[in-house]
Amino acid sequence: MTSPQSFDDIPETALRWHREGRRAALATVVETWGSAPRPVGSQLAISGEGEIAGSVSGGCVEGAVVIEALEALESGETLMLEYGVSDDEAFAVGLACGGRIRVMVEPVGAALPESLLADLVAARAARRPVACVVDTQRWERRLADAEDSELGEAIAARFRSDRSGFEEEVFLAIHNPPLRMVVVGAVHIAQPLMVMARLAGYDAVLVDPRPAFGAESRFPGETILDDWPDAALNEHGLDARTAVVTLTHDPKLDDPAIRVALASDVFYLGCLGSTRTHAKRVARLTEAGFTEAQIARIHAPVGLDIGAKSPAEIAISIMAEITARLRKVP
Structure with a gap:
């Protein structure tokens, strides 16, 4: 039996x-x-x-x-x-x-x-x-x-x-501990990304304090944490077998999560946003006291450059970059 x-x-x-x-x-x-x-x-x-x-x-x-x-x-x-x-x-x-x-x-x-x-x-x-x-x-x-x-x-x-x-x-x-992923922002890209993460063997959780975004109807069967990102990440715990992806490109939500992730030993931190958006992000983090080496850990714009356009294609590019980082591919 x-x-x-x-x-x-x-x-x-x-x-x-x-x-x-x-x-x-x-x-x-x-x-x-x-x-x-x-x-x-x-x-x-x-x-x-x-x-x-x-x-x-x-x-x-x-x-x-x-x-x-x-x-x-x-x-x-x-x-x-x-x-x-x-x-x-x-x-x-x-x-x-x-x-x-x-x-x-x-x-x-x-x-x-x-x-x-x-x-x-x-x-x-x-x-x-x-x-x-x-x-x-x-x-x-x-x-x-x-x-x-x-x-x-x-x-x-x-x-x-x-x-x-x-x-x-x-x-x-x-x-090795099971792989984990924390996705911050219950936006359209998060829908295929959560599915792909689970298929790739990650224990994935979604963080978004906005009820209209992080609704069960939009993410059926997914683990959704409706707390503010910094509190959620601290409660969930981060380690060297965890990847963090921020998708809102709203500083009020992304920045608290990024600060917690940069203070941990997560193996991957990727942030959605254009080059211009990331430059503003870098300025805020620098002002907050983070070093150039710490900020350099951020993968932004998030994902490998494969010409992705749709939410599913962007999710593929993110999973590809996470995999490359995990396996130490140059």
Whole structure:
């Protein structure tokens, strides 16, 4: 039976099952070849009762992994499993051809210490980027951040690209906080932008204190914060996995949000408005005490220059620029 837990909460599910006395194992895709159904770093939690949460193959080999995981729970040892995904199985999960995957299975409380898993879960809850580092020669495990001195630029690059994988015999499972976006201004561009943000994997919220703009009828199903932008951003919280986009080009609304964003470590801040509008914005921010380097963080006019005209095209240009910034594309 599949757990109703959120698909991304796999370490949390494994820890909960273990603490409830149901035993648990954590299976992680560590290598892929060809058209593997799930990327490296994908995880599956298995309880001692055969319950599962998550996926390592999109359905192709989960049954076999469960059987092996139940045996690992008895032995307490880490298993390295390798599976071939046939052309027929690959086609069933939407791929053109087959491939192979390598899966690491770790029994919680034995091979994978409960304390390490608890620290991982705590880091994820605090939105702190962390990697689970597994030495597959000595089977030693620890948590590391992007400044880890032993792994250097290799681990920093993996955090930037959200890419788990091997560095020689050491496997790095990257756990970045979910991406977030705050859109200030419930204007026409925000309508396609909110949809595109969610499709790209962002937890997006819309901020606008004007009831006529931020109405549910205009943005059905979206999270709308009807507070003033500075208060809303402070309450929501900003970090290095958050993008902020201001769309009103009204200083009364945009400027408070921009000031809060510039005082944070958001990875992207984009502001709608012409070159002339931005020049006035720069003058106001300079007068308010912001430095030239701080102001230079603003992407304005917002979005890549792709000749966009319609609201949807402008939203595409904004998402493209955010993606380029996230992935450190020059």
